[in-house]
Amino acid sequence: MKMPGATARLLVSLRGRTMRSVATLLAGAAAGQLITLITVPLLTRIFSPAVFGEAGTLLAAASVVMPVAGFCLPLAIVLATDDDEARALGRASLSISVLLAAVMAFGIVFWSSLSDAPWGMSSGLLMFIPLLMCLATAVSVLEQWAHRRSCYTASAKVSVGKSLIGNGGKVLGGLMAPVSMTLVFMTAVAEAVAAMLYLGWLRGSVTPDRTTPLKWWALVVKYRQFPLFRAPQVLVSCLSLAVPVLLLGAWYEPAIVGFFVLARSVVAAPSMLLGKAIGDVIYPRLARAAQDGLPLLPLQLKAVTLLGVVGLLPLIPILLAAPLIFGLLFGEPWQMAGEHARWMALWFYFTLVGVPCISSMPVLQVQRLHLTYTCFTAVIRVGLMYWACAIAQLASSTSVALYCISGALLNAGLMVWILLLSAHRDRLMA
Incomplete structure (x- = not known):
């Protein structure tokens, strides 16, 4: 003490x-x-309030599952005792999110077979939810790794790049197709861009994790x-x-x-x-x-x-x-x-x-x-x-x-x- x-x-x-x-x-x-x-x-003059509402409803549903797709294990990366443990936590988080996204996709397909338009939306629009789950977990893992390494400059650059691509894409896409699909699609693109930017700026410190699934399970138990x-x-x-x-x-x-x-x-x-x-x-x-x-x-x-x-x-x-x-x-x-x-x-x-x-x-x-x-x-x-x-x-x-x-x-x-x-x-x- x-x-x-x-x-x-x-x-x-x-x-x-x-x-x-x-x-x-x-x-x-x-x-x-x-x-x-x-x-x-610009967006409020391109998209109507009704279109904003439809896209907002889907993204609200996606926002429920996106932060927990990796069971919040990415947050433990900062607390890991060493870098090997941090990498294993990241791999476990990504594996869990992919599994949950696959279950979500199957549920959407099954639900769509029972109803032509669940929530008043097409199954194609709803399939963005499992995609966003995986992308959000990847971004969270890379972000926490950056914070562990005190690479705050990388996070700052990602914020700018993600916003620029996402919002710019919504404006340009809206000029061609002012529909809810444009808003949702560019949200997914922005998440993908954020993940790629993190990988680009952290490429020297992010190395493959070679631990076994048994080690992942031990870490899940630990955290x-x-x-x-x-x-x-x-x-x-x-x-x-x-x-x-x-x-x-x-x-x-x-x-x-x-x-x-x-x-x-x-x-x-x-x-x-x-x-x-x-x-x-x-x-x-x-x-x-x-x-x-x-x-x-x-x-x-x-x-x-x-x-x-x-x-x-x-x-x-x-x-x-x-x-x-x-x-x-x-x-x-x-x-x-x-x-x-x-x-x-x-x-x-x-x-x-x-x-x-x-x-x-x-x-x-x-x-x-x-x-x-x-x-x-x-x-x-x-x-x-x-x-x-x-x-x-x-x-x-x-x-x-x-x-x-x-x-x-x-x-x-x-x-x-x-x-x-x-x-x-x-x-x-x-």
């Missing part, structure tokens, strides 16, 4: 490296998000908290994000889904920009601090305070004038998306501020409790929205408001809970 002086020295030594790493990831993510924000006004607790938690969390899109599509017209999807994609941009950069950097730092027996709370509070202040910059203008802003940027038909954006801004603010706390949960080894909390919050939020849409039949803006306000309050509660757990852990380690 190191003394407080060692803790201070570690924080000082990490400060420069951490800020440089955050700045690198932030620059790449900012450039990627800037490209997205520039192209969105069982990820498939047993983290994967279900992520699955439930993604369901709570996707179900509102599906509910809105079931009880309101497709254009309402388009408004919701646009509002969420625009409002989430600052949160994703800062949150991912901070989370990707602070997660390895917290893991190292825990391995060295150092307190976690100082690192968490520093990051939470920074995000709390910076997050106010996009929050205030969205709360005050979102409908006007959306009408000017995306065209008058999209003003309703601004009404949704007001409430989403509050929700994503607390999501952003809580990123350092969420990143510390694997380090604190409380993923089982995280799963329980996520299930609890998902039931509350989805239940509220189902009541608003199906039972009370409230206006779509009211249904969205209930969903977002409940998310903000629950995220704030989770953040406080994790900080208290860290404070308790630090007292025990003192």
Whole structure:
């Protein structure tokens, strides 16, 4: 156990490296998000709200399974004891995702044989879901390997390349075929481009894994908290994000889904920009601090305070004038998306501020409790929205408001809970 002086020295030594790493990831993510924000006004004038809604429904369904296709084992790559173990974890993650994607593809074919258009979509469109599962797992494995090797510049470059190809392809493709297939296809292309870019920039450090499937299984057992607790938690969390899109599509017209999807994609941009950069950097730092027996709370509070202040910059203008802003940027038909954006801004603010706390949960080894909390919050939020849409039949803006306000309050509660757990852990380690 190191003394407080060692803790201070570690924080000082990490400060420069951490800020440089955050700045690198932030620059790449900012450039990627800037490209997205520039192209969105073009896309809203090429694609109708109904087309946005149809593509958003499919991508919402895909987003449920994409993060868990590898059972969240890619997240363990940073924690692996050596590079051989990290490579084996990556190989196991990819193998699991391919197996699950094959099962998903078979299910889609079988479902399509019973119904001409499940969810109102062709089987060809639905087959993008297993493809996206495999691509997302590959990107996640390579991304975590890059973070393990502190190759944050590669991640920044990938963010720019992925956004440029994906959004540029949507604009050019939309000019030729302004249909939902174009939006979905270019989403898959962007994931494939991200994987290829990672392989290109990491080619010197990514070598083939020569371990046997038996070793993979041993690693799955060793890091069982990820498939047993983290994967279900992520699955439930993604369901709570996707179900509102599906509910809105079931009880309101497709254009309402388009408004919701646009509002969420625009409002989430600052949160994703800062949150991912901070989370990707602070997660390895917290893991190292825990391995060295150092307190976690100082690192968490520093990051939470920074995000709390910076997050106010996009929050205030969205709360005050979102409908006007959306009408000017995306065209008058999209003003309703601004009404949704007001409430989403509050929700994503607390999501952003809580990123350092969420990143510390694997380090604190409380993923089982995280799963329980996520299930609890998902039931509350989805239940509220189902009541608003199906039972009370409230206006779509009211249904969205209930969903977002409940998310903000629950995220704030989770953040406080994790900080208290860290404070308790630090007292025990003192």
